[in-house]
Amino acid sequence: MPKRQRHxxxxxxxxxxxxxxxxxxxxxxxGPTLLFEKTRKDGERGRRFFACSACRDRKDCNFFQWEDExxxxxxxxxxxxxxxLKRPLFSQQQCIARxxxxxxxxxxQKKFCGDCQTLLLPQxxxxxxxxxxxxxxxxxLRRPSMLLRPLVDKKSNAQYLFTERTSRFLLETLxxxxxxxxxxxxxxxxxxxxxxxxxxxxxxxxMKSLLLDIDFRYAQFYSQDEFCHYxxxxxxxxxxxxxxxxxxxxxxxxxxEKVVMVADPPFGGLVRPLANSFSLMSRTWRTLxxxxxxxxxxxxxxxIFPYFFEPxxxxxxxxxxxLDYQVDYDNHSLYxxxxxxxxQSPVRLFTNIxxxxxxxxxxxxxxxxxxxxxxxxxxxxxxxxxxxxxxxDGRQWRHCSLCEKCVKPSWRHCESCSRCALPDHPCGKxxxxxxxxxxxxxxxxxxxxxxxxxxxxxxxRGKKNVSATCRxxxxxxxxIKQTVLK
Ligand code: SAH
Ligand code: ZN
Ligand code: ZN
Ligand code: ZN
Ligand code: ZN
Numbered sequence: 272m273p274k275r276q277r278h279x280x281x282x283x284x285x286x287x288x289x290x291x292x293x294x295x296x297x298x299x300x301x302g303p304t305l306l307f308e309k310t311r312k313d314g315e316r317g318r319r320f321f322a323c324s325a326c327r328d329r330k331d332c333n334f335f336q337w338e339d340e341x342x343x344x345x346x347x348x349x350x351x352x353x354x355x356l357k358r359p360l361f362s363q364q365q366c367i368a369r370x371x372x373x374x375x376x377x378x379x380q381k382k383f384c385g386d387c388q389t390l391l392l393p394q395x396x397x398x399x400x401x402x403x404x405x406x407x408x409x410x411x412l413r414r415p416s417m418l419l420r421p422l423v424d425k426k427s428n429a430q431y432l433f434t435e436r437t438s439r440f441l442l443e444t445l446x447x448x449x450x451x452x453x454x455x456x457x458x459x460x461x462x463x464x465x466x467x468x469x470x471x472x473x474x475x476x477x478m479k480s481l482l483l484d485i486d487f488r489y490a491q492f493y494s495q496d497e498f499c500h501y502x503x504x505x506x507x508x509x510x511x512x513x514x515x516x517x518x519x520x521x522x523x524x525x526x527x528e529k530v531v532m533v534a535d536p537p538f539g540g541l542v543r544p545l546a547n548s549f550s551l552m553s554r555t556w557r558t559l560x561x562x563x564x565x566x567x568x569x570x571x572x573x574x575i576f577p578y579f580f581e582p583x584x585x586x587x588x589x590x591x592x593x594l595d596y597q598v599d600y601d602n603h604s605l606y607x608x609x610x611x612x613x614x615q616s617p618v619r620l621f622t623n624i625x626x627x628x629x630x631x632x633x634x635x636x637x638x639x640x641x642x643x644x645x646x647x648x649x650x651x652x653x654x655x656x657x658x659x660x661x662x663x664d665g666r667q668w669r670h671c672s673l674c675e676k677c678v679k680p681s682w683r684h685c686e687s688c689s690r691c692a693l694p695d696h697p698c699g700k701x702x703x704x705x706x707x708x709x710x711x712x713x714x715x716x717x718x719x720x721x722x723x724x725x726x727x728x729x730x731x732r733g734k735k736n737v738s739a740t741c742r743x744x745x746x747x748x749x750x751i752k753q754t755v756l757k
Contacts, residue, residue: 299334300357301325302507324504366490415492431600456534506548535575546587
């Protein structure tokens with residue numbers, strides 16, 4: 272048997288291969304696997320293998336199979352048994368029935384086990400007696416993202432929840448644009464806010480929301496038309512029949528019920544598989560609109576990702592543009608909004624919606640550029656030569672007449688490299704530098720200096736990282752290293 276390859280620490284990277292006709296691939300507990308190909312320096316084709324679409328770390332999912340490998344019947348059966356074993360303990364239907372029972376319990380019986388991350392029914396209390404259990408109030412029950420411990424793993428993968436400021440900005444912007452339905456892909460706190468708003472300010476036409484997430488713990492709190500167990504790296508619905516019906520109902524735009532998708536994938540995630548899933552989503556949406564079947568309209572989408580992925584996102588979605596708005600997160604000290612230093616969040620909105628429709632808040636340091644017709648960071652000065660507001664990172668960039676483009680303020684033009692670079696760049700050796708960062712693919716720094724090697728500073732509840740009942744999938748934040756395309 273070939274030596275099992277660790278696909279997460281290569282210095283060359285792997286590329287995902289999409290085969291013609293989307294041949295089916297073997298399944299791991301996270302649905303169909305992806306076909307990877309090792310990228311080789313000499314440009315030759317590397318050996319291909321199937322590996323998990325969702326997990327970057329072999330500890331979380333160790334599925335591995337060479338593309339040309341013969342798999343015995345016995346192994347196929349063993350694999351199927353293992354996949355079944357890794358299913359959540361309760362089905363979504365059971366979760367819903369449990370939730371109904373839970374909300375009818377008297378206040379002092381409403382308990383949540385922090386260790387197991389599960390809402391408990393009275394007959395289960397004794398089994399969790401030595402766990403850290405909490406009483407849950409009705410309002411806490413409406414904020415599952417606060418109740419559930421954000422998923423973490425040692426490899427810097429985790430769930431990062433929007434600050435209230437960011438989720439309110441997103442929601443108000445979408446309401447302002449006239450959307451009535453938000454497909455929340457990996458955005459549980461936005462989903463939650465939409466539901467809360469509906470309760471607090473009942474309107475004639477409230478915003479609807481459907482959460483698609485791989486974190487099955489959320490199934491404990493939502494009905495079937497509010498949550499689908501979904502993997503955004505392979506567009507896999509774990510409960511295919513039920514979910515697909517819910518999704519179709521949601522995506523079908525009734526009278527003035529405009530849909531928008533908001534996705535906040537794990538940042539280490541592979542751009543191409545994500546783009547592939549979002550295109551499939553858009554295609555489903557298109558087939559459901561009576562009036563659109565003939566034309567090439569795309570579903571309105573917002574993809575939240577760090578700014579240095581811009582070239583790759585735009586390569587996949589040429590109609591997408593990146594906005595200056597800095598998305599910030601509650602449980603990440605490096606991502607907090609600010610004007611200076613590392614506190615500037617590198618996370619942005621990528622969208623196919625007209626950028627001029629996004630009104631970025633002046634009080635947070637954005638201004639309107641009348642020439643570009645969009646809101647930009649106040650330090651992002653319009654360049655008459657480039658004819659754009661060029662800054663990507665919120666700092667003021669300056670124009671280099673030799674490079675004929677605007678560059679970062681810290682860069683200087685280097686005669687021997689014939690381009691602008693950091694003063695201490697490895698001069699004359701531009702090729703290794705082209706590899707960029709292996710953590711996030713940015714060309715601006717190496718892995719050691721990566722701002723996305725996130726450390727967690729969560730104030731949320733709970734202690735341990737194990738679950739006996741719901742078996743949440745622990746680490747989904749990042750996947751296999753991407754190859755740097757440009
Ligand atoms: N900022 C968002 C959370 C982003 S963290 C918010 O505040 O709501 C990334 C989210 O994507 C998490 O909810 C995580 O559970 C989900 N996720 C991670 N991997 C996923 C996958 N493969 N498919 C679907 N959802 C995934
Ligand atoms: Zn897997
Ligand atoms: Zn417990
Ligand atoms: Zn310029
Ligand atoms: Zn230059």
